[in-house]
Amino acid sequence: MYGFTQDLPITPEIYARILEGIGTETPEGLIVHVVTRHDDGLRYTDVWESRELCDRFLEERVHPVLQRAFAAHGGVPHNEPPRRDVEVVDVWHGLPEGVAPAR
Numbered sequence: 001m002y003g004f005t006q007d008l009p010i011t012p013e014i015y016a017r018i019l020e021g022i023g024t025e026t027p028e029g030l031i032v033h034v035v036t037r038h039d040d041g042l043r044y045t046d047v048w049e050s051r052e053l054c055d056r057f058l059e060e061r062v063h064p065v066l067q068r069a070f071a072a073h074g075g076v077p078h079n080e081p082p083r084r085d086v087e088v089v090d091v092w093h094g095l096p097e098g099v100a101p102a103r
Contacts, residue, residue, distance in 0.1 A: 001031070002051040003088040008081055009041040014069055021065025029053025031091055047088050 015035065029049035036043045048054040 001088040003047045003086040004083040006044045006083045017069035022061045027057040
């Protein structure tokens with residue numbers, strides 16, 4: 001498994017635009033994606049089956065929509081902030097079988 005956290009200087013509105021652009025299909029290899037608010041923006045906490053599947057998703061589906069998402073809110077994309085790798089020991093999602101996470 002591969003896990004990371006990443007702090008992004010974006011608003012929930014920009015995040016919503018990014019979601020619109022990437023669509024609703026769950027990325028191959030994604031185990032969990034949690035977004036929380038912090039003082040300077042949003043924090044992503046992700047767990048993936050592998051770093052390779054994560055990198056492919058970012059390259060193929062996320063990065064192409066960033067320019068449009070930022071432009072819609074009068075900004076320009078910043079250089080991508082660094083990801084901080086975390087050692088994943090366990091993932092317990094607590095959702096009943098067949099229930100999709102809220103987006």
